[in-house]
Amino acid sequence: MQPPPILSAEDLCKSYGDLRAVDHVSFQVAPGEIVGLLGPNGAGKTTIINMVLGVLAPTAGRILIEGEDLRLHRSRALARTNFAAVYAPVPGNLTVEQNLRVFGMIYGVERLSERIDALLDEYGLEPFRRTKAGLLSSGEQTRVALAKAMLNRPRLLLLDEPTASIDPSSARDIRARIVDYAAQGHAGVLWTSHNMGEVEAVCDRILIISHGRVLLQGDPRVLPHEHGAASLEDLFVAVAHQSLHEDQAR
Amino acid sequence: MKSSRVTAIVLRQFYLLRGSPQRVLPMFAWVAIDIVLWGFITRYLNSVTGPEFDFVPALLGAVLLWDFLTRVMQGVTMAFFEDVWSRNFLNFFATPLTTAEYLAGLVATAIGTSILGLIAMLVLAASVFGLSFAAYGAALAPFLLVLFVSGIALGIFAAGIVLRLGPASEWLIWPIPTLVSPFVGVFYPLSVLPGWMQAVARLLPPSYVFEGMRAIVQGRAAPWGQLAVGAGLSVVYLGLACLFFAAVYRFAIRTGLIARYSAESVA
Numbered sequence: 001m002q003p004p005p006i007l008s009a010e011d012l013c014k015s016y017g018d019l020r021a022v023d024h025v026s027f028q029v030a031p032g033e034i035v036g037l038l039g040p041n042g043a044g045k046t047t048i049i050n051m052v053l054g055v056l057a058p059t060a061g062r063i064l065i066e067g068e069d070l071r072l073h074r075s076r077a078l079a080r081t082n083f084a085a086v087y088a089p090v091p092g093n094l095t096v097e098q099n100l101r102v103f104g105m106i107y108g109v110e111r112l113s114e115r116i117d118a119l120l121d122e123y124g125l126e127p128f129r130r131t132k133a134g135l136l137s138s139g140e141q142t143r144v145a146l147a148k149a150m151l152n153r154p155r156l157l158l159l160d161e162p163t164a165s166i167d168p169s170s171a172r173d174i175r176a177r178i179v180d181y182a183a184q185g186h187a188g189v190l191w192t193s194h195n196m197g198e199v200e201a202v203c204d205r206i207l208i209i210s211h212g213r214v215l216l217q218g219d220p221r222v223l224p225h226e227h228g229a230a231s232l233e234d235l236f237v238a239v240a241h242q243s244l245h246e247d248q249a250r
Numbered sequence: 251m252k253s254s255r256v257t258a259i260v261l262r263q264f265y266l267l268r269g270s271p272q273r274v275l276p277m278f279a280w281v282a283i284d285i286v287l288w289g290f291i292t293r294y295l296n297s298v299t300g301p302e303f304d305f306v307p308a309l310l311g312a313v314l315l316w317d318f319l320t321r322v323m324q325g326v327t328m329a330f331f332e333d334v335w336s337r338n339f340l341n342f343f344a345t346p347l348t349t350a351e352y353l354a355g356l357v358a359t360a361i362g363t364s365i366l367g368l369i370a371m372l373v374l375a376a377s378v379f380g381l382s383f384a385a386y387g388a389a390l391a392p393f394l395l396v397l398f399v400s401g402i403a404l405g406i407f408a409a410g411i412v413l414r415l416g417p418a419s420e421w422l423i424w425p426i427p428t429l430v431s432p433f434v435g436v437f438y439p440l441s442v443l444p445g446w447m448q449a450v451a452r453l454l455p456p457s458y459v460f461e462g463m464r465a466i467v468q469g470r471a472a473p474w475g476q477l478a479v480g481a482g483l484s485v486v487y488l489g490l491a492c493l494f495f496a497a498v499y500r501f502a503i504r505t506g507l508i509a510r511y512s513a514e515s516v517a
Binding site for chain 1: 252254255257258261262265266269270332333336337338339340341342343344345346347348503504505506508509
């Protein structure tokens with residue numbers, strides 16, 4: 001018997017007036033699974049992530065996090081979730097340690113000081129413990145956001161381009177750490193990225209989104225060949241071009 | 251409501267205040283300037299008029315109470331603006347934090363900052379200008395409480411406006427106390443106001459406080475019944491302000507305002 005999914009998005013729709021940003025999207029993330037959410041700019045990836053984070057209400061459909069309906073049990077569902085996104089850095093006017101403490105208290109993390117020490121060590125942030133987050137480089141800020149995202153050992157981790165401003169060496173370390181976390185902790189990860197090499201290396205399954213709909217889904221190492229593309233990047237480019245032509249035809 | 255989440259909001263504000271003298275200074279500087287300015291005005295007025303009327307409790311006391319209400323309101327709004335300025339709504343509201351816990355954290359912060367401001371005002375007014383509220387004893391507490399609840403209600407209402415209209419609407423918030431002050435009779439009895447302004451005044455809890463304080467200063471009995479009306483109104487307004495903020499928050503979740511709350515104006 002398969003374990004129940006960590007995340008279950010059921011028939012999600014989001015409309016802004018006549019615009020359908022997300023159009024009947026359904027997918028699941030299983031324990032230990034890393035699911036990539038790919039698509040051209042404006043495809044609806046961030047809209048889906050915002051809905052899963054509870055900061056955007058779906059027009060229709062529902063989201064279950066470990067069986068908890070996000071709309072009905074928002075706090076309980078979000079206590080099992082965390083996220084890191086390049087567009088949501090932690091407050092720059094608090095130090096790294098202060099940020100982790102504030103967010104740790106919000107998530108109700110037990111033995112918080114020990115957890116903070118471990119994360120500062122794990123993400124190479126110990127030298128910046130008392131530095132205001134806003135003074136750090138973009139790569140260092142991304143590491144702080146990732147440390148924040150791991151504070152409560154989330155069962156569902158949402159990562160929106162988590163390695164976008166990190167050097168290749170640090171990015172590889174972080175990818176390995178997240179893969180390890182998902183595998184050992186049986187956490188589900190929803191990951192968006194425009195780095196196709198990263199997606200192939202990390203994701204167990206991908207969803208390619210265009211115009212708010214899931215166009216393709218499957219194993220990122222197999223999917224390109226099933227659709228006559230030489231690589232995932234070629235497949236992505238083909239989808240993006242098709243999306244552009246559809247936009248121009250409207 | 252989880253106390254650790256409320257404490258987290260307060261702790262964030264404490265960290266900001268502790269690490270930033272430019273945030274602490276205004277808590278004392280503006281009230282000190284007001285007390286000094288009005289202190290000398292009252293001293294001058296006392297020197298050119300007869301001894302039958304003491305301007306110190308009438309004017310300086312009124313300024314002190316009005317400043318207290320303003321500081322309470324700003325205690326809430328300034329704490330809220332910290333999240334506006336650091337574009338922190340997505341970080342906070344994508345967590346288990348509820349709006350009730352968030353508002354409770356802002357209110358707890360405002361309690362701390364406004365009490366510090368009140369102490370500074372009392373010390374300055376008493377030591378330099380001889381205004382002693384100690385003479386009124388515990389009778390003063392209900393008046394301060396009504397002003398406090400009114401200030402919290404105004405602060406939450408103001409935060410709701412900024413959440414709805416965007417960061418650029420901040421300028422709408424600062425003049426609110428100035429717009430309210432002519433109606434509540436800070437410096438004069440409500441009887442001098444035209445009828446329509448008196449009608450508005452009867453809807454505003456601070457007007458009951460200032461009328462009541464004037465009665466006490468003039469040696470008349472405290473109008474506790476009237477103050478109870480003011481207290482009731484302030485509680486109603488606090489409830490309405492919370493409902494307003496919650497409605498704006500729901501709107502922001504429905505439209506995606508929270509997720510993209512960084513534009514100059516998102517109206």
